[in-house]
Amino acid sequence: MKLLVVSTPVGPLGSGRGGGVELTLTGLVAGLLQRGHELTVLAAQGSELSLACAGAALWTCPGALQPSCQHQGREAPVTLPAGGLLANLWRRTLEAAPRDRFDAVLNLAYDWLPFWLTPSVAVPIFHLVSMGSVSRAMDAVIIEVAAWDQRRLAFHTQAQAADFSLPSRPVVVGNGFDLEAYSFCAEPEPLLGWVGRIAPEKGLEDAAAAAAQLGERLAVWGLVEDAAYAAAVEASVPAGTLDWRGFLPTAELQRQLGRCRALLNTPKWNEAYGNVVVEAMACGVPVVAYRRGGPGELVEPGVNGLLVEPDDVAALTLAAQAAVAVDRRGCREWVERHASRQAFAARLEAWLQGGLPPSRTIGSQAVA
Numbered sequence: 001m002k003l004l005v006v007s008t009p010v011g012p013l014g015s016g017r018g019g020g021v022e023l024t025l026t027g028l029v030a031g032l033l034q035r036g037h038e039l040t041v042l043a044a045q046g047s048e049l050s051l052a053c054a055g056a057a058l059w060t061c062p063g064a065l066q067p068s069c070q071h072q073g074r075e076a077p078v079t080l081p082a083g084g085l086l087a088n089l090w091r092r093t094l095e096a097a098p099r100d101r102f103d104a105v106l107n108l109a110y111d112w113l114p115f116w117l118t119p120s121v122a123v124p125i126f127h128l129v130s131m132g133s134v135s136r137a138m139d140a141v142i143i144e145v146a147a148w149d150q151r152r153l154a155f156h157t158q159a160q161a162a163d164f165s166l167p168s169r170p171v172v173v174g175n176g177f178d179l180e181a182y183s184f185c186a187e188p189e190p191l192l193g194w195v196g197r198i199a200p201e202k203g204l205e206d207a208a209a210a211a212a213q214l215g216e217r218l219a220v221w222g223l224v225e226d227a228a229y230a231a232a233v234e235a236s237v238p239a240g241t242l243d244w245r246g247f248l249p250t251a252e253l254q255r256q257l258g259r260c261r262a263l264l265n266t267p268k269w270n271e272a273y274g275n276v277v278v279e280a281m282a283c284g285v286p287v288v289a290y291r292r293g294g295p296g297e298l299v300e301p302g303v304n305g306l307l308v309e310p311d312d313v314a315a316l317t318l319a320a321q322a323a324v325a326v327d328r329r330g331c332r333e334w335v336e337r338h339a340s341r342q343a344f345a346a347r348l349e350a351w352l353q354g355g356l357p358p359s360r361t362i363g364s365q366a367v368a
């Protein structure tokens with residue numbers, strides 16, 4: 001297939017502003033390239049593709065960055081800034097897709113416009129939905145696409161998809177990671193870890209409280225989206241509990257993360273997947289998480305981590321202690337079985353081919 005992948009308008013690839021979508025895009029593009037497809041990525045000006053995606057073309061667009069949906073509030077109207085990147089990306093997509101004969105467009109942005117366009121244009125647009133329910137306007141437009149043709153939608157986990165009133169069973173594609181990019185670390189340090197955007201929905205304060213209870217250091221990696229929130233968390237625990245390590249590229253992140261004895265994952269929202277959960281496991285780090293959203297589905301208690309009831313910091317503290325009993329090799333093996341880039345690409349390919357009109361399905365008997 002000849003595919004156009006449209007990235008998020010909240011920030012350039014490589015900046016960290018796109019959160020998990022940036023790594024998802026890398027896994028998706030690299031995996032589909034490996035399967036012999038032809039890929040073009042359309043993203044914000046200033047974007048960089050990782051080496052694994054060198055076989056894809058990169059097109060960029062200027063424009064004002066889109067505010068991220070999850071920080072607008074559930075009742076917020078749809079926002080489109082003047083000279084906005086989102087509109088520029090989709091103008092370019094609608095011009096290029098028929099002209100350059102793309103078989104399909106794959107949208108990774110959790111924004112209203114591309115969903116709303118989908119039933120009205122001849123270009124086959126598919127959406128890999130990257131969050132659960134965060135706003136009424138987004139819920140409505142996702143359900144509208146589903147009611148029109150649900151084959152155009154895929155989700156990362158069942159827990160995420162369950163947020164939407166879908167007419168049919170959802171396509172769930174998980175996510176995919178390059179196992180070679182993560183080294184297994186058998187001998188950890190006495191250090192707890194936490195990774196994510198530093199923003200209220202990620203619940204860093206609970207992990208900080210558990211580390212403080214245990215008198216252990218918590219290393220924190222991630223982009224500070226909300227500086228006031230970061231300062232409040234820092235002030236909530238004894239000085240020296242939090243070891244702020246900043247936002248690192250994957251190669252360095254995994255090198256440091258692998259040295260943790262456990263990762264604490266404490267989101268307050270219905271996390272769609274939780275890339276960092278699987279990245280930690282790939283390094284051999286057991287994950288202690290709330291039984292909520294994607295992490296609640298990815299963590300198999302005793303196999304790759306432990307689960308506790310959501311928002312129960314006392315239980316989180318006990319489980320963080322108990323995580324030493326989880327076999328680190330088992331964590332890595334779980335990722336090899338469930339979340340390889342190859343398996344993810346095969347699931348994506350099946351989803352796209354299943355949703356294309358027969359005359360456009362390359363590889364089937366019905367090629368036009």
Ligand code: UDP
Nearest residue numbers: 019020021023221222246247248274275276
């Ligand atoms: N991340 C990173 N460097 C860091 C911290 C985080 O590259 O120092 C990346 C991480 O690899 C993951 C993303 O940030 O892909 C966070 O994604 P996740 O799915 O956990 O949450 P989201 O931000 O999408 O809500």
